[in-house]
Amino acid sequence: MIRDNCLVCDSKNIEEIIDLGSHPFADTFIPESKKDMADMVFPLVCTLCNECGHVQTKYSTDPNARYSQTDYSYTSSNSSFSRNHWDSYAEEISEEINLPNGSLIAEIGSNDGYLSEQFNKLGYNSVGVDPSPYMAELAKVRGINTIIGLFEKETSEKFLNKYGQAKLVVANNVFNHSDNPRDFVKAVTKILSDKGYFVFEQPYWLTSIKTEKFDQIYHEHVSYFTVKSVKKLLSDAGLSIIYVNIVNYHGGSLRIIAQKNSKSSEAEKRILEEEEQSGIFDSETYKKFMQKICNQRNIFLERVYKLKQKNKPIVAVGAAAKGNTFLNFYNLNKTVIDYVTDSSPHKIGKYTPATRIPIVGDEIFKKYSEVYALILSWNLKDQLLPILSKINPNIQFISPEEIP
Template structure:
């Protein structure tokens, strides 16, 4: 029986069914191409009682994050986003900062530069090692209440706890939140960044639905989730990152700010505080799929070459849902050397180094990490030298002139 992981209700309603896909970061080696791949249903549902949007926990974080293919520092704009965040923190010289899911040290490296004591908690040993190379102290572990208490006992309570793009990645919401509470000082603050379900729904960002994400938050559902582990939402910021995110500021005690009330009102106006607001999403997703496939088939029929840029997790949801294979997308490229020579899960599209685009001069480049549009439009400006054009599939198909 399907059960809401936040409130325990069994009343879950379908939002969109994307079929079955492999885990989005399990890129294949050439030796694996003749082996079977495990796929899992990718069906987003919403709890009709607490309105938490969620996927069933069919894979565990241990399966995904023990070794991980995503390195945050390969996005220039994301590193700059982290630098700006750290620069805005009011940190005393004796402060202690902890980041949960600290990845390759993309954020804490800026704390180290300020001479402030810090610790990263990162479950993936391979990306955690990259953080160590930047001088960022890193504990290889998943955050649990026990981990939080152990870190607090060894290092003392944290003045600031950061959890960027991880609050959706854990099936045990209450236990993870209790871990955050164990880490933070009684007068400290927790900063969480997570994709906003409001923009996901409004802008057809369905490709961010994948198995690593167990739930998708409105401010209303995040407020309930934080409370389940002993934290109070005191403020919220709307951010452009990842197509539209929220930065949640939480404390052990406090009162919600006016900004919290403002965003809650926006969500309510969009219908996301009741079931009806989710009703037409599946139809809009289907149109995105049809439009992209129509473009790719027409390009192939016209003898045009189309390649991809990027091999993000979201891209693999899109490729698998649309059934795109190398006959429609010859290859994709990525800045992360870990992915070079591998193949996208499910769709088996080769992943090459970015230099392949300049060598082959394709007619079109399909940009899979559309959330980095400004950054990548500049990086790929050279494509226009031979008349090539960039294609963005989300929120609707757009071919740059």
């Protein structure tokens, strides 16, 4: 199905800006039993709304297929970098809004319950909402109760009936996944108490474009937010941005705190101006962007194929959703990439979608005297380099950004 209307302002004045070809779901890794079955692929195209500046994917995919029917593999606590991030997130937010002890917190998209658990350690009472029964099981082990379902009207009513209104609603990297962000935010206002806070973090589109990172784009990410489009979305639901900051997560994320009927922050005005001047609301910017990423691909592939002609092993590092966008856009499959390594036990033993590269632990590097490594989780590069070099000091790192 094609999205003809802007998900934020409903305008039909939207135009195509980015086309990455056909891609499978990026956050689904394939178990051995389904290895020989074909994966569904869909065109991965983004559109820009000329009215409100919102960017969204053009083709809609079934959210049930994305999360419940397949084994959605992303856990929010999959690396020590992630865990540190969520540890300080819980501390910083509770300080910023001065939340009283024992307050009820609703975490939408609670995943394996890691962040909710951190809030509980600080003395709060967190309840999760998540579509994946598998993740709800993992959260239970951490002592977090989860309402299973996509966050929409029905789920919010279930939450209200069982727990009442929350003082804090948390939704990280989740309503950019929603097929209906307007209803999502309206449902948030229903479960939020009058003086309560809504806090969320998600990848920041301006940073992705500035740094030429196209790999934050995948089917699961339906919306690509800017402060401009978030402001429109929130204000239509009676919420104002009282805090906005750009944090170092997923290579640059927006952290926003909103409240009902409040005054907007100075930082908001400053960032809105920066966004207007950056060219991200102008389709011409994306013509240059596409040209740049295609050129980079051509140059890098030439290098990769030269290595393969000499039969050199190439191992990619980091079985993450963005890595799948990269592999599929570059058409790097198991015939070119020998393995993808990852530290998550939920991914090792599985295969990457469509490209069918086996996922193994980092120890695989030990078996080679000469080996090339391509880091897909570039946001974790500083943490990964010393670990990998310790496993094998002969690893040679290659990347499209560093052409020798």
